[in-house]
Amino acid sequence: xxxxxxxxxxxxxxxxxxxxxxxxxxxxxxxxxxxxxxxxxxxxxxxxxxxxxxxxxxxxxxxxxxxxxxxxxxxxxxxxxxxxxxxxxxxxxxxxxxxxxxxxxxxxxxxxxxxxxxxxxxxxxxxxxxxxxxxxxxxxxxxxxxxxxxxxxxxxxxxxxxxxxxxxxxxxxxxxxxxxxxxxxxxxxxxxxxxxxxxxxxxxxxxxxxxxxxxxxxxxxxxxxxxxxxxxxxxxxxxxxxxxxxxxxxxxxxxxxxxxxxxxxxxxxxxxxxxxxxxxxxxxxxxxxxxxxxxxxxxxxxxxxxxxxxxxxxxxxxxxxxxxxxxxxxxxxxxxxxxxxxxxxxxxxxxxxxxxxxxxxxxxxxxxxxxxxxxx
Amino acid sequence: xxxxxxxxxxxxxxxxxxxxxxxxxxxxxxxxxxxxxxxxxxxxxxxxxxxxxxxxxxxxxxxxxxxxxxxxxxxxxxxxxxxxxxxxxxxxxxxxxxxxxxxxxxxxxxxxxxxxxxxxxxxxxxxxxxxxxxxxxxxxxxxxxxxxxxxxxxxxxxxxxxxxxxxxxxxxxxxxxxxxxxxxxxxxxxxxxxxxxxxxxxxxxxxxxxxxxxxxxxxxxxxxxxxxxxxxxxxxxxxxxxxxxxxxxxxxxxxxxxxxxxxxxxxxxxxxxxxxxxxxxxxxxxxxxxxxxxxxxxxxxxxxxxxxxxxxxxxxxxxxxxxxxxxxxxxxxxxxxxxxxxxxxxxxxxxxxxxxxxxxxxxxxxxxxxxxxxxxxxxxxxxxxxxxxxxxxxxxxxxxxxxxxxxxxxxxxxxxxxxxxxxxxxxxxxxxxxxxxxxxxxxxxxxxxxxxxxxxxxxxxxxxxxxxxxxxxxxxxxxxxxxxxxxxxxxxxxxxxxxxxxxxxxxxxxxxxx
Numbered sequence: 024x025x026x027x028x029x030x031x032x033x034x035x036x037x038x039x040x041x042x043x044x045x046x047x048x049x050x051x052x053x054x055x056x057x058x059x060x061x062x063x064x065x066x067x068x069x070x071x072x073x074x075x076x077x078x079x080x081x082x083x084x085x086x087x088x089x090x091x092x093x094x095x096x097x098x099x100x101x102x103x104x105x106x107x108x109x110x111x112x113x114x115x116x117x118x119x120x121x122x123x124x125x126x127x128x129x130x131x132x133x134x135x136x137x138x139x140x141x142x143x144x145x146x147x148x149x150x151x152x153x154x155x156x157x158x159x160x161x162x163x164x165x166x167x168x169x170x171x172x173x174x175x176x177x178x179x180x181x182x183x184x185x186x187x188x189x190x191x192x193x194x195x196x197x198x199x200x201x202x203x204x205x206x207x208x209x210x211x212x213x214x215x216x217x218x219x220x221x222x223x224x225x226x227x228x229x230x231x232x233x234x235x236x237x238x239x240x241x242x243x244x245x246x247x248x249x250x251x252x253x254x255x256x257x258x259x260x261x262x263x264x265x266x267x268x269x270x271x272x273x274x275x276x277x278x279x280x281x282x283x284x285x286x287x288x289x290x291x292x293x294x295x296x297x298x299x300x301x302x303x304x305x306x307x308x309x310x311x312x313x314x315x316x317x318x319x320x321x322x323x324x325x326x327x328x329x330x331x332x333x334x335x336x337x338x339x340x341x342x343x344x345x346x347x348x349x350x351x352x353x354x355x356x357x358x359x360x361x362x363x364x365x366x367x368x369x370x371x372x373x374x375x376x377x378x379x380x381x382x383x384x385x386x387x388x389x390x391x392x393x394x395x396x397x398x399x
Numbered sequence: 400x401x402x403x404x405x406x407x408x409x410x411x412x413x414x415x416x417x418x419x420x421x422x423x424x425x426x427x428x429x430x431x432x433x434x435x436x437x438x439x440x441x442x443x444x445x446x447x448x449x450x451x452x453x454x455x456x457x458x459x460x461x462x463x464x465x466x467x468x469x470x471x472x473x474x475x476x477x478x479x480x481x482x483x484x485x486x487x488x489x490x491x492x493x494x495x496x497x498x499x500x501x502x503x504x505x506x507x508x509x510x511x512x513x514x515x516x517x518x519x520x521x522x523x524x525x526x527x528x529x530x531x532x533x534x535x536x537x538x539x540x541x542x543x544x545x546x547x548x549x550x551x552x553x554x555x556x557x558x559x560x561x562x563x564x565x566x567x568x569x570x571x572x573x574x575x576x577x578x579x580x581x582x583x584x585x586x587x588x589x590x591x592x593x594x595x596x597x598x599x600x601x602x603x604x605x606x607x608x609x610x611x612x613x614x615x616x617x618x619x620x621x622x623x624x625x626x627x628x629x630x631x632x633x634x635x636x637x638x639x640x641x642x643x644x645x646x647x648x649x650x651x652x653x654x655x656x657x658x659x660x661x662x663x664x665x666x667x668x669x670x671x672x673x674x675x676x677x678x679x680x681x682x683x684x685x686x687x688x689x690x691x692x693x694x695x696x697x698x699x700x701x702x703x704x705x706x707x708x709x710x711x712x713x714x715x716x717x718x719x720x721x722x723x724x725x726x727x728x729x730x731x732x733x734x735x736x737x738x739x740x741x742x743x744x745x746x747x748x749x750x751x752x753x754x755x756x757x758x759x760x761x762x763x764x765x766x767x768x769x770x771x772x773x774x775x776x777x778x779x780x781x782x783x784x785x786x787x788x789x790x791x792x793x794x795x796x797x798x799x800x801x802x803x804x805x806x807x808x809x810x811x812x813x814x815x816x817x818x819x820x821x822x823x824x825x826x827x828x829x830x831x832x833x834x835x836x837x838x839x840x841x842x843x844x845x846x847x848x849x850x851x852x853x854x855x856x857x858x859x860x861x862x863x864x865x866x867x868x869x870x871x872x873x874x875x876x877x878x879x880x881x882x883x884x885x886x887x888x889x890x891x892x893x894x895x896x897x898x899x900x901x902x903x904x905x906x907x908x909x910x911x912x913x
Contacts, residue, residue: 045806048806048808049808052808257784258783258784258786259782259783259784260772260773260780260781260782260783260784261782262784263765263768263772263773263784264772264773266758266761266765267758267761267769269758270757270758270759270760270761271754271755271757271758271759273719273749273754273755273756274755274756274757274758274769276717276718276719277717277719277747277749277755277756278737278740278769278770279718279735279736279737279738279739279740279741280737281736281737385810392805392806392808392809393805393806393809393810393813395805
């Protein structure tokens with residue numbers, strides 16, 4: 024009501040090009056997500072400090088340890104980056120469907136199946152084909168399987184009306200069970216006694232480290248994937264169509280946009296990134312597919328994507344931050360005698376606060392040029 | 400058991416009210432500026448004004464939803480403080496909303512009894528029913544109280560809303576656009592009965608309305624608000640509709656409709672709907688359209704009360720609802736894909752454009768690009784977005800269609816309703832249009848926006864577009880259409896050329912008498 028009446032006094036676009044105002048408006052609109060996210064992180068950390076203080080430990084010491092364990096030394100930075108690498112891809116797995124208005128939380132399923140597919144297809148090739156070709160085939164196999172897995176959740180959503188959040192989560196459990204079946208049965212390497220695994224890749228078929236760092240190539244793949252996804256969403260007509268369908272599916276239908284194909288396409292692409300994360304985990308870290316693939320990267324990716332507000336470029340710093348928190352878990356455990364799960368409590372707290380802070384958007388006059396006073 | 404609440408209307412006389420210099424500010428914005436309105440007991444007073452003129456603010460101040468910044472309210476000549484809606488009720492002030500507030504699954508009698516402030520834990524229904532029938536004998540309305548409200552017609556529901564207020568002892572009623580969901584006949588019937596009660600001194604009415612003919616026919620006096628101030632007041636008998644319109648809009652010049660070019664007899668059919676059958680929203684009844692043809696250069700109006708299948712028909716045409724039968728555009732089957740829509744220059748303007756044609760959080764620029772973003776300059780499919788081109792085009796459209804927006808980068812949800820509709824029209828009516836399908840384009844918009852939007856549609860028609868106009872506003876259809884077709888219960892039941900149309904006959908068909 025207030026807004027409506029105000030609009031009588033708003034001038035239409037006029038040629039006030041010389042003023043600072045357009046720049047300030049641009050700045051305000053850009054600053055809003057950054058400021059709110061930082062505020063949310065701050066509040067989340069404050070709540071977590073309260074929790075730490077309640078169990079009788081020093082929050083200050085804890086944050087010092089998180090910093091030291093995550094970013095304090097070159098070693099810990101590399102550790103953080105290694106942990107961030109899979110998060111980049113699993114966060115994309117959540118962020119891409121989110122731009123279409125879908126909440127897909129089953130990245131874990133695409134990760135484990137992508138890893139198994141990569142490991143399975145590599146075994147007959149090892150020895151004959153050159154390593155780069157094997158990696159390429161492994162990547163394609165992992166991406167294909169991941170794409171089919173999550174694309175199926177998208178298909179169920181559009182054509183059968185099944186809620187994609189539930190479907191993708193349940194599909195993740197099926198995927199993990201299916202992986203266990205394969206690595207304990209048909210694909211099991213008889214030599215893996217304690218920990219059922221597929222046969223290991225020979226050392227010269229392992230993805231190496233980025234020159235000059237002890238971080239595997241998955242980091243580069245993840246960063247490139249984030250940049251490409253950003254270009255897809257922001258600069259292409261497919262991305263724009265997806266944003267329309269995500270903004271209002273009825274408006275997209277009225278425009279004749281192929282909503283079904285967009286949904287299946289974007290969920291499949293998301294699944295492909297998840298599968299790629301699993302394949303890299305096999306080719307660069309584990310050397311074989313085993314239960315360690317289900318280490319929760321898919322679930323931490325949900326947190327990364329929401330913190331980054333589903334912006335693929337923002338995923339990069341957020342993944343590094345979360346990777347750092349993750350990396351400090353061991354240090355916290357040893358020095359403060361806190362359980363390993365402490366960092367999970369921190370992540371959960373951050374997630375709840377970030378969801379709560381979603382309600383702040385558009386409420387602050389400072390960030391909303393539409394509420395600014397008009398001089399004319 | 401509370402007995403005191405149930406009185407025959409004659410035992411409580413009508414209540415008169417007066418606002419004295421009432422002012423309401425929200426921050427720096429003044430929604431009401433020293434408004435003084437007198438509504439003596441037993442009168443029928445109309446409150447006119449455009450959207451945002453302050454009508455609902457005034458009414459909310461009277462009903463205790465808002466606390467006015469300054470000024471006072473007098474009830475029956477005594478100053479009173481209304482701190483809450485409960486206080487308003489205690490003074491006998493009640494309100495009937497535009498949309499129904501009855502519980503659909505309960506009967507009329509149950510709705511009345513549970514609406515009381517104090518309902519006993521165990522209700523003695525046989526006693527209550529006796530009381531209610533005694534109460535209903537004193538009422539001019541004849542409504543079956545033993546049937547679930549969902550089975551009542553819209554006019555009956557609206558009467559029941561009024562009965563509820565009277566049953567609760569309210570003798571001053573605010574009616575907020577009470578006829579917006581009724582047929583013309585139902586509206587006349589309901590307002591006539593209410594008018595009778597005011598003449599007998601049983602009730603005082605303050606009616607918010609957009610419809611001049613209702614005001615002229617039923618109200619004694621009228622007050623007009625414009626931008627928060629009282630721009631005029633007077634006896635209805637001494638004012639013409641033109642006087643009232645002038646008070647409402649001030650000296651703004653309204654867009655005029657182009658002269659209607661005659662429809663050429665050999666105009667080609669652009670849209671043909673043949674034997675289409677689709678389930679309705681409830682899934683219980685089908686909507687069946689046997690034959691509907693819209694020719695180039697004509698406006699075909701679809702009249703009907705909301706919920707008789709118009710929405711489903713527009714969804715079938717827009718490809719949002721699967722149906723049997725054939726939708727044919729320019730002689731070829733049409734499936735509403737982007738390619739077909741573009742090849743045949745088909746445009747949709749759905750009702751409530753913000754919810755059905757826009758993505759609220761995207762910017763005005765982006766929303767204006769929905770139709771053309773994937774089209775390169777040479778007409779081929781574009782893979783890369785042309786951000787600069789989008790911006791340029793948006794700026795041009797904003798100027799051409801006089802869209803008032805703080806900036807092209809504002810989210811479209813920040814615009815007022817009229818400006819959202821202008822933006823959608825700008826997107827859909829630019830370029831060549833062969834078929835235009837429009838639903839309730841002017842619902843809830845102010846005068847100048849309505850005039851402008853109708854002028855745009857008429858212009859498209861005169862330029863050769865076939866226009867299918869679905870509207871719940873019969874006045875709009877009478878003004879705009881070449882032919883009017885009545886839709887009732889999922890079927891097209893009556894067709895007439897507009898110049899021979901009789902509103903009473905159309906109204907009867909809308910109400911299901913055919």
